[in-house]
Amino acid sequence: MSHQEPSLPLAITTNQFGEQYLPSINKNVFTSHGSKHAFQKQFKNELWETGTFHIIVGTDSGLLIKYIIEHGIPEDSRFLFIEPNSLIDTIKTLVPDLEQYSNQLILCTPDEWEEKTVDLDIDPYILDNTLRLTKSIAAFDPTLEEYERLNIEINNKLESTVYAIKITDTSARFISHQLKLISENYNPFYLLNGKFKNKTCIILGGGPSLDNHLPWIRDNKENLVIIAVSRIAKEILNAGIIPHMVFSVDPDIVSFDLAKKLFTLPEKVLFVYSNHANAELISQWHGKCAYLGPRYPWESKNEKENIMPHGPTVTNTALMAAVNIGFKRVLLAGVDLCYSKNGVTHTKGSEEADAGPFLSNEGQWVETYEGEKAFTDMQFVYATKLLKGQAEYAKENGTELINLSETAVKIKNIAHIKPENIEFEAVEDSIWDIIDKHIPSYCPTTNKSDNLTVIREIEKHINIIGEIESLAKDALKENQQLFKKNKDNEFNKKTNIKLAKIHKKLSEKYPSETALLQSYGSIFFREFIKPAVTEDWKEKELELSRNLYYNAIIESITEFRKLLKKTLKRTQSRVAEEKSPVDLSHSIKQWQEDGQPGRSKLWITRHQEEYKNLDEDTKKQLQDMVEDFEKILVTENMEWRNECKKSTSLDGVRAKLDKMMLQKNKEGLINMREALSQLKNQNEQAVSLQHLCSGYILAIEGKSQASLDELEKVLEEETQEQALKVMLTLSIDLLEKDKAETALERLSEKSQMFTPHYAEFLKLQNKYEKSIFTYTEYLKDYPDDIPVWFSLGKLYHEINEIELASMVFDHIIEHDPSNEAAQSYVEKIRQSTIS
Template identity: 35%
Template sequence: MTAMTLTENILSTNKFGDTYLYAINRGTFDKISANVVFETTFSKSLLQEDTLNIIIGTDSGLLPKYITEQGIPSGSRYIFIETQDILDTLNQHHLLGDFPTEIACLTADEWLEKASDFKIDQYLYIGAVKSFNSICAQQFARNEYAELSWTIKETLHTLHWQHNAAIGNESFIIRQLENATDNLLPAGLLKNAFKNQTVIILAGGPSLSNILPWVKQNRSKLTVFSVSRISRQLVANGINPDFVFSVDPQAISTDYSKEMFQFGSDTIFIHAYHVHPRLLNQWPYTSLYLGERLPWKSIINPENLDSIGPTVTNTALNTAYFFGFERILLAGFDLCYTKEGITHAKGSNEQLAGPKYKLTSLQVETYNGEKRPTGQDFYTALEVLSQQAEIITADQRKIINLAPTAAKARTIEHIPPEKIELTEIEIAPIDIVAKHIPKVSDTDLKEDFEALTTELKKALHQISNIKKLANKAIEINNRMYNKEGLIENYRDKRNLDIIEKQLNRRYKVHGNLVKRFGLRNFLKITAPHKSDWNAEKAKDVGLVYYQSYLTGAKHLIELIEDTLQRTQTRQEEQKNNPNFTMLFTQWNKDQCFNRARIWLKNHPNTHLPEPIATEFESFSEKFDAFIKNDASKRYAQNRTVSRLPDVKARALLLLKHKKNEELHDLLNALTIDDKEPNKASYLKLISAFIAEIEENYDIALGFYDEILNYENSPLLEEALLRIALISINQQNNENAFLALECLSQLSPLYLPFYAESARILGQLMIAIDSYNAYIAQFPNDTSVKLKLANLYLENRIPDAAEMMIDHILEQKPDLPAALTLKKIIAEQKQS
């Protein structure tokens, strides 16, 4: 018996006329209309044009009804995901209605197929797929909503990543131009430079902590690749990597990675062309870039190695293969969580923030045969890793994962570190790099900056002309149509055609760059379900099209001009007596404060006037402040939102599926989580669930009783319900009665159970009063009315039973159960 067994079909109607399943929405709409609740909760976020909305739960059908009444925004579609039983119940009560074809209410097994019909790919391309939780899903009205929400959001996250990778990302081009001046040496120069050697790649997974001591012990026998985000842990362990990697264009990566500046001059920085500039432009030693230097076809784009996602470790593996390493060891490349839900190594920002409780049912097998939780992003990276490994191992290379708890990947074997045979490195990696990459002279730099300047000016000229053509096209487009949207002057149409030919032919290279840069704006012209453009809207289409050219061109012009200025500043940096005002202005603008120290190192004999020297000291202090700012502690402390509701939702799911081991893991996770001061009752709840699965019911009851003793415990209802269920199974009717009495005071949903418990104990009046109290609130629940009629009959109160049956038959004259009871009543009256 559960709270849903009897009451999930029961309707409630508020004074505003909203009808809903009380078990799903409880008292949400008791005092406020559904429309007001939805307007307050979602504002206009659910009513955007050209958007595919994925929504968990329907709020008893009221949310899709609300959207229908508001009017489907142009070009938008809605997919509501519900459990099968709730969908069946809503259909049975006709609560889903005849919604427009733009709205679909489906199960989790059906939504992706419908999303495909709704052209989800096109929505993803324009960044217009949004996910929401309905009110009942936000309140975890059913355990299934939590699992649905986590799973769907993980799936959408992966789809977003895949489609962004497919069409490129505007931020990548921005970073590419910001870094163009400092992307001097391509990583491709080291092709096959490390043949027949062994490399270890250090990533940020939880197993890293266990392997670092072995790495430190064997440091002289290993070439070490590391991802930049673990630099803090490496510094703490006294490990200087040979190569440190970063590919992240986001500013937050500088906080994660800044400890890399504590490495020595023997460390080479390998980075994607789109890495965040504050890491690149402040790096004082050798750096090598991956990908293309400029985002258009250019003579200064040498043949080079690309970065491969989705993680920086995938990139590091690809680089190790390209550099010629024969044996590649993986450490901390787990692609799964610990059993407690820890996602990254000890000392990382994520580990300091505590365990991850929003775990989906997605699991992977580890090398030691365990099943570990993972996320869609890690799962995608695992598939890419397997594909990479198949190519690399087919080329007679060997890849070994040192962690038994790492996710198992195809063609990658696990060997514990103590069984790895190593020999001393004969030539230091930095010396190998020096053989393949000669030192860049001042003359080399001067020639490079001049060549870059020429390319940038050439592009600036081309894009400026595109901007002029776009402005001209907008002017023509605005005057070409009459009020009915029809073309009045076909000479204007011909002029537009001429402009279009120029954009596609004469300015093809840089025109394509403008399109790539603002691709999402261009895609919006052909947004999903916009095939109904009529003549009246043709003017708007043309305006959007050429406005996209104009906006993209303007932004690119600004970026190129900034890059030209940065290049000029770098040329000025080469001088012994530069224009310091120019240098200081650029360094402050780019926040590249460490360039002051780099300049001083490159010009040791230059005497600086006192005001200039003071300014240099100021830059050094700013850089030191950047390094010392403990973002990791701030990251952990900023976790102000309690994740205890997620703990409860996960615990209930694990109890439902009798996942005892996972419950122990959850208990351990919450025990070590020092960010949840109010976790005591949740620890008792999980402990009670474990005891139940192990059939230690007296111990479970003891934990539930402790929860009842906590003042204002948010788990009061759950504890009482479990006490009632255990007591019923143990035939402890008195204890069940007491628990159900408390539950009936918390929610009217429990009144029928309380009435049944009272009946068993012979508490006739309590049973009758409880049934009547319930029927007063839910007059459409025929099954409870029949139970009350039966109760009257059992206690030989035929008149009351007859009144109830007559009431039922007025509403449902052909109901077999009521007709049968009618006969029994007549017989009882005659006897």
């Protein structure tokens, strides 16, 4: 059964304020108060932020562009408007003077917008968190299906772009965490390179399918090198599985909260982490460890060869690490990269699973190994994209990848084999022996020596950035003199030569250090790298540009020096942990500052004889910190739990279901209905949305009566335009005239674009008086809608109200002298009068 949309004519009308717009797009929004009032109400002040990049779907018949131009484009802001191909020429006609604003305001089609964001230099705005994706009023509750599609498509692509740019931005956050871990980064993971050739490992992710595979993993653990992501420590421990390796990459504190059960694992477990992982997790770890990536954020002869981390997710990182150290075969379990059919994103026992299904998230539908469709969010979409490339790399390196889960996203070069069909070769060496042999345990003497090397590195770099700072200050002084002309009106050539020498020294003697400062202090450089509004720079602008650049270097050095001094102090405290005679005052203070009471427990374990000889006050300090640490490990993370609960909100679910109906996504609707039925709180709204799902599913299946019965059970506030249009079509198919009339009446109340259809339907039901009233009320708001005037004239003529019909047709000819249909009726009326 097809669901025909009412046609949307591109008639242009003028409201009482003299504003031209498209009623088929903007309905009756601008009828009573005009566009300025509507925009102020909709957007308030959010369009007037300085230094902001706005991507706006739709232009509200061009009036939103005019509104922004009239107000004035805020300083350093950009506006990119996107209109469907079917509207673009009409909008350009309505806003003829667009070209003069092309450096700051652009109108483009869906095929052009990504290229235009590059032209307008979007990256600095993304990194500054000043990118805004906004819907015009028309796109917010779209009449045009193209807007609905655009909203989804642009949001998906933009989320992926933002995610990609942000995770590759080696800015202050990651460098700061890298330096915070510098003392713990002493065993490079490269020590295991080539030590697992011809062996099979299994990577355990946190996806919902993991639960199905835990019994098989437990039964086959002697044949596997078990690699787990840190967040599932609780789940695998409850299943009786001890992993050989645990991986972590996330620097955020939530990764510590989710992985607390790690601290109950035995010391022999190898903790592998990226060089910028969470310090609270790594610095309090009690067992063997190895890091990924470079130890120092700058080039150093003390840098050890290592394997790089490959994100964005910990699973991506673990997979590439496994391939790079030589595993012959990598199995995946719980690496779903999509939601389960009931909307769950993570394995049982996780905060996400306990919170319930995630229903309103934006994302995409993907194919699983079992041939069905599954929903996934943007983080998973990006991880999947990179995993495809990693799978190709694994194939080239001779590593076979197998996903055990049939409900995981299907990815090229990753096969799916059921666990019971996996065959193993005999394992000759003990996995624990390999790890123990090649990854050194903590050694006080070695650790102290290593930290002394780190201290020398830090002190050396503090001196280097001091030299760069002096050069930048010299450059600022010279820059102020450069454009001061002499008596012959010539520029200061000597100053220009000095500036060139400074630039050359920075680029040749300190290239990596300068690049590091630009990366660490990217927030200071963004003003320098943002595009200028004018292309023809003058002397003052060139001077300002250099000032911005060298000031940014100085500001970056100021902040980076603070970080290096903190790092130096922390590293000195690590050396103090191994001093004899024992003096822990410096170390205890550092542990408290870093929020790492667990280091007291580590020190006691590693220095049992020294602990016995401590004074009672120091012993008490250490024991108090041990108790604090133990309390932290058993305290529930309510903040993360509440965040998970927010993700299970029903806000936005109705709109998501409407989109699925537009796309005829029956499988997705079935999954959403199942997810809604799993909600712990089966309130009125949840039940109503399940009826909406069922109604849409039955409509797609062609079961008109059953579909209509379900849709009539939906709450009025959840019965929006899409549902009403489906109900209208179903009612007509079933010859339920009264229900069809009710659906059209409700559609007309929501949008006047449906009013002419409603009036026509009333006429067909011989409800002439009501039809005439409906037409005339509509024409009060849209007096230029000639086709509707014609329909009204025909109605008068059909019911023999000849005088009124004549008045209507005369009105049409007055406004449209070439209207042959109206002229034909006028002639008919004239002939009938004569006869």
